[in-house]
Every structure is written in structure tokens, then in C-alpha cells.
Amino acid sequence: MARMASLGLFLFVFWLLLSGHYTVWLIGAGLIVSALLAVGAHFLGLADEEGHPVNRLGAGLAYWPWLAVEIIKSSVDVARIILNPKLPIAPEMFETKVGPRTPVGVATYANSITLTPGTITVEVDRERDTFLVHALTRAGADGVRGGEMDRRVTRFEGRAA
Incomplete structure (x- = not known):
């Protein structure tokens, strides 16, 4: 669970850095998409030690x-x-x-x-x-x-x- 949360946070920060626009709508969309991607990566087995070595x-x-x-x-x-x-x-x-x-x-x-x-x-x-x-x-x-x-x-x- 911690690895999935870490991946979601990483994706969200990456989204913010690439976006350069900080409207409520874009921040909300980035948060939702990042969370969905992290959950999907977890269920597909992509958020493992090798794929996301947060430690x-x-x-x-x-x-x-x-x-x-x-x-x-x-x-x-x-x-x-x-x-x-x-x-x-x-x-x-x-x-x-x-x-x-x-x-x-x-x-x-x-x-x-x-x-x-x-x-x-x-x-x-x-x-x-x-x-x-x-x-x-x-x-x-x-x-x-x-x-x-x-x-x-x-x-x-x-x-x-």
C-alpha cells in the first residue's frame, strides 16, 4: 500500500512539474489521474521493488x-x-x-x-x-x-x- 501511495505521489508531482499550470481543475485532474494510474500499476504488478524502488x-x-x-x-x-x-x-x-x-x-x-x-x-x-x-x-x-x-x-x- 505504501509503494502504491508513493507512486501516486510521484506521478502527481511529475504531472505538476510538466503541466506548469496550476488551476483547480488541472490540479484535481492530475490528482485523480495519478491515483488511478497508481492503483492500476499496483493491480498489474508494476509498482513492485523493481518498477518503483522508493526505498x-x-x-x-x-x-x-x-x-x-x-x-x-x-x-x-x-x-x-x-x-x-x-x-x-x-x-x-x-x-x-x-x-x-x-x-x-x-x-x-x-x-x-x-x-x-x-x-x-x-x-x-x-x-x-x-x-x-x-x-x-x-x-x-x-x-x-x-x-x-x-x-x-x-x-x-x-x-x-
């Missing part, structure tokens, strides 16, 4: 700012490489071990690698707990291999790193 919100508030800084740093690095006439790239494909175990943790880690400019998660192998990653530079590859993101995502999913 990870606190951990996300610690992880997402760190990820945003990493994305900005990588963006600057990739821009420098592109603007350099010598184009100092050293593309590399490599496998890396995956620390996270839950579907939310694995998806967060794979997407975090891909969101960071210069690296892309190409393949997820759940049987061997590895990712196949493409990196534009040696430094990008070393950053993934260093394991800091892996440790932070492992903490995000609620396990000790």
Missing part, C-alpha cells in the same frame, strides 16, 4: 549528485579530445566485474557507465556477472576498472561495498 530514494540522493559530477568531468574530457587536432583516442573493449546483484543495481550501474561520456555498456552478462564496456580512451577504461562507480552503486542498492 532506494535516500541512497539515490547520495549517488545521483556524484554521478552528475562524473558526467560533467567526462563531458569536459571528451570535448577536449574532440577539439584536439591530434584526436588522442585509444578505443578499447573490455570486460569488468559487476558488484551489484539486484536488477535495479545492475541497471543503474550499466546505465551510469553509458551516461558517462566516453564509455558505453555494450553487453550485460548476468550469468558471469560481467559487463562488456567500450571506452573511448585509456583513462575512461581505467576509470571503470578502478571500481569507484561499482562500489557506489553497490552501496546504492543497499549492500556494503
Whole structure:
């Protein structure tokens, strides 16, 4: 029940942010539609731990700012490489071990690698707990291999790193 209420609240806040209009009619319609969607998602089994991981919100508030800084740093690095006439790239494909175990943790880690400019998660192998990653530079590859993101995502999913 708490997950359904949380999903309804999230949908309503999202509705308000996207709407930009705050008349009584639109707020009421948003409230009703959000509640109906939350109830429907609950009965369809979509408001589960994987579909709406509300219990990870606190951990996300610690992880997402760190990820945003990493994305900005990588963006600057990739821009420098592109603007350099010598184009100092050293593309590399490599496998890396995956620390996270839950579907939310694995998806967060794979997407975090891909969101960071210069690296892309190409393949997820759940049987061997590895990712196949493409990196534009040696430094990008070393950053993934260093394991800091892996440790932070492992903490995000609620396990000790």
C-alpha cells in the first residue's frame, strides 16, 4: 500500500512539474489521474521493488549528485579530445566485474557507465556477472576498472561495498 501511495505521489508531482499550470481543475485532474494510474500499476504488478524502488530514494540522493559530477568531468574530457587536432583516442573493449546483484543495481550501474561520456555498456552478462564496456580512451577504461562507480552503486542498492 505504501509503494502504491508513493507512486501516486510521484506521478502527481511529475504531472505538476510538466503541466506548469496550476488551476483547480488541472490540479484535481492530475490528482485523480495519478491515483488511478497508481492503483492500476499496483493491480498489474508494476509498482513492485523493481518498477518503483522508493526505498532506494535516500541512497539515490547520495549517488545521483556524484554521478552528475562524473558526467560533467567526462563531458569536459571528451570535448577536449574532440577539439584536439591530434584526436588522442585509444578505443578499447573490455570486460569488468559487476558488484551489484539486484536488477535495479545492475541497471543503474550499466546505465551510469553509458551516461558517462566516453564509455558505453555494450553487453550485460548476468550469468558471469560481467559487463562488456567500450571506452573511448585509456583513462575512461581505467576509470571503470578502478571500481569507484561499482562500489557506489553497490552501496546504492543497499549492500556494503
